[in-house]
Amino acid sequence: MSIASVTVHLEGTTLEGGGQILRLALSLSSLTRTPIHISNIRGKRHGGGGLKSQHLTSLKWLGQACNASTTGAQLKSKEITFAPDTAHRNDTVKTGAVEIKQDTPGSVNLVFQAVLPYLLFSGAEEKIRLTITGGTNVSNSPSYDYIAQVLIPMLTLIGAPSIETELHARGWSQGGTCLGRATYTITPLRHQLPAFHLIERGAMRSVNATIIAPKDTEQHFRDELDVMFDNLEPRISTPPATITFDTTFEDSHHPKRYYILLVATTTTGMKLGRDWLFDQAIRPGKTEHIVPTMVRKVAGDLMREIEHEGCVDEFLRDQLVVFQALALSGSRVEGGKGKLSMHALTARWVAEQILGVEFSDDGSCGGVGYHPGGAGEDRDVNEELVGELERVTLGRG
């Protein structure tokens, strides 16, 4: 495994040009102790770019965790340097209860996205109960529900220790800001993450709907979902496999807070998710159209994911890039006919710049086989454990 010891410069307007470049670069820099310099941060975003609260929170937390020297660590900053202390040991990360607080509804799950690789690969011996304050349901980011129902089960499928989740309160960016809190209990890896193969999609087994909306819309949602499930079934079923449909409804306790998530699970355990946080101004007395609009929109999005025949949805595809890059060489994620998103291309680019890994057109990656707790030194792999995990990783030839 070769890791750059010189500072890696990342131009923040590259490809997607948003916050993902920063989060992933910070994750990989902290783990490998590679110094980074990012210019024009979020340079393709309207309003001038720069660090938002969620980005700054991740930067500060990772900076203190790996004892990094930083410059530019303030809100709206468009340029940072981040140089982890090369003598620092990642396995000295604080275990037990770890609290990351934000005083805005910045996405809890984008902070989680930034710090998870560091904690999972820290080499720490004890569990980490990570609690993050902020927004749990925020536009253009993974919701708490998506993380719990899609990302985490898929991480378990690829061989990561299971992560428990607990929601204390929801935090919304809609209908006036309100802070939420969620806890993720992470068991750090004790060995390299084996190469994983998500290549067999299997047949559809179930579709679960999660609705969070004002209580008086519950029946309307259930009726719309019943119609939608009836329409969906013949289009996605592969007899003799049968599909079950299920709906969970939660009162959002606010007339302007609406959220829907649909998760399709396949016979090989793949999870495809599509959601929508209703984020338009809702005028009193003008809400009847919202329910059918949301159901139709998300059902259409899920249908497109299913028709692509990939093993992951558009969002998971970019969120798994970091794990492909850190796993042993040869992980492959089948995206099907779906176009690789700009986020996925950007994540690959950051991983290539910092770790020197390469991704092939078929979705496979020459991962570095990162040793938990290490900065890339060649320790022996626990072959027995890796073999065991390989058996639970789907599609392994």
Ligand SMILES: Nc1ncnc2c1ncn2[C@@H]1O[C@H](COP(=O)(O)OP(=O)(O)OP(=O)(O)O)[C@@H](O)[C@H]1O
């Ligand atoms: N509906 C969704 N479900 C699951 N994940 C999502 C969803 N929308 C966005 N994401 C994920 O959230 C991340 C968004 O990255 P992005 O760089 O756009 O965010 P950001 O830090 O808020 O930056 P910016 O404000 O610059 O857009 C990506 O990993 C993407 O896959």
